Amino acid sequence: xxxxxxxxxxxxxxxxxxxxxxxxxxxxxxxxxxxxxxxxxxxxxxxxxxxxxxxxxxxxxxxxxxxxxxxxxxxxxxxxxxxxxxxxxxxxxxxxxxxxxxxxxxxxxxxxxxxxxxxxxxxxxxxxxxxxxxxxxxxx
Amino acid sequence: xxxxxxxxxxxxxxxxxxxxxxxxxxxxxxxxxxxxxxxxxxxxxxxxxxxxxxxxxxxxxxxxxxxxxxxxxxxxxxxxxxxxxxxxxxxxxxxxxxxxxxxxxxxxxxxxxxxxxxxxxxxxxxxxxxxxxxxxxxxx
Numbered sequence: 148x149x150x151x152x153x154x155x156x157x158x159x160x161x162x163x164x165x166x167x168x169x170x171x172x173x174x175x176x177x178x179x180x181x182x183x184x185x186x187x188x189x190x191x192x193x194x195x196x197x198x199x200x201x202x203x204x205x206x207x208x209x210x211x212x213x214x215x216x217x218x219x220x221x222x223x224x225x226x227x228x229x230x231x232x233x234x235x236x237x238x239x240x241x242x243x244x245x246x247x248x249x250x251x252x253x254x255x256x257x258x259x260x261x262x263x264x265x266x267x268x269x270x271x272x273x274x275x276x277x278x279x280x281x282x283x284x285x286x287x
Numbered sequence: 288x289x290x291x292x293x294x295x296x297x298x299x300x301x302x303x304x305x306x307x308x309x310x311x312x313x314x315x316x317x318x319x320x321x322x323x324x325x326x327x328x329x330x331x332x333x334x335x336x337x338x339x340x341x342x343x344x345x346x347x348x349x350x351x352x353x354x355x356x357x358x359x360x361x362x363x364x365x366x367x368x369x370x371x372x373x374x375x376x377x378x379x380x381x382x383x384x385x386x387x388x389x390x391x392x393x394x395x396x397x398x399x400x401x402x403x404x405x406x407x408x409x410x411x412x413x414x415x416x417x418x419x420x421x422x423x424x425x426x427x
Contacts, residue, residue, distance in 0.1 A: 198362070198370050200355040211351040215340040222338070229380070230338050233373035237389055237397035240369070249377055255402075257377035262398035 154194040158241040161190060164266065168278050169285060173209040174244075176217060176285075178278055181266040185225045185248040185277070187217055196242040199234055210244065218246050220284035235261065294334040298381040301330060304406065308418050309425060313349040314384075316357060316425075318418055321406040325365045325388040325417070327357055336382040339374055350384065358386050360424035364417075375401065 157175065165177040165188055173193075179186035191210055196202055202210060218230045227248035234244050247260055255263040269277070297315065305317040305328055313333075319326035331350055336342055342350060358370045367388035374384050387400055395403040409417070 198358065199351075199372060200359045200362075200370075204352075207351050207355060208348055211339075211347050212344075215347060218338065219340045222340075229375075229377055230340075231373070231375045231377065232339060233371070233375070235369075235371045235373070235399065237369055237371065258402035259375065259399040262395075 152192045152194075155192045156194070157190060158239050158243075160239050161188065161241065161243060166274060166278060169282055171213045171216075173206055174213050176213075176281075178274070178281070179266075180268045180274065182269045182273065183254045183264075183267050184260055185221060185227070186260065187221060187246045187281070189214055189217060189244040189246065191242055191244075193242070197236060197240050199242065201242065214244050214246060216285065220281060221246055221248050224280045224284050231260070233259075233261075292332045292334075295332040296334070297330060298379050298383075300379050301328065301381065301383060306414060306418060309422060311353045311356075313346055314353050316353075316421075318414070318421070319406075320408045320414065322409045322413065323394045323404075323407050324400055325361060325367070326400065327361060327386045327421070329354055329357060329384040329386065331382055333382070337376060337380050339382065341382065354384050354386060356425065360421060361386055361388050364420045364424050371400070373401075 165179045168178050169176045173191050174189040175192055177188040179188060191202060191206060199207060214232060218232060222230055225248040227250050229249045231247040231249050305319045308318050309316045313331050314329040315332055317328040319328060331342060331346060333342060339347060354372060358372060362370055365388040367390050369389045371387040371389050
């Protein structure tokens, strides 16, 4: 397991609302603990990063690569209709990328997921199963 | 002015709701005609692209580069608190990247802009002024 880069600390709200899934080269990959949508978070392990353009060009390219790898895995595992990708940070400024599987008729479709209703945590066994499916899809 | 790549046609809903601003190497850059938020769109000129991972790795890197260049220009021109970046496509599947300037107290802050209320077109002179400011910020 790669050690967290010096000085990087995960925002406590991200830590509370999501489950650690895997460390990639740049990002910590996490699963939002909200069973309404299959929803992953990529958090670049860079202290103080808020906007994507705060990252070095190399880190930006890494983030793009990791986001797309995760997005493809999520689409494969869920068979979803559409992937939603976003870096918002209006509530939690620590830079984090949302990668969400969307389907017609899911909660608030075709509107966005943010700010809609309340988080519904997974049953532990469902969370473990989903984490394992994503880990397998990302393993060589 | 670079010609549009063969086979690429802008979705008519994007055409209707936004104003052409500039052609970049990969993307057509447009301004959403909605004065509630300073809101730009980048549309990769690639026929049939729906997900970012549909693009070649080189195009993905170009999209990242252009998105961040535009995002920095928008932040400089508006002095906004936070940039929101997203590729959703639940309504219009043609791949397009949103780059939006957000501020505390703006409509629906800190929630997302999509699906909130109705579009409020600019007065023509304000639209021209904003288009020119972004063009200048992106010119060498």
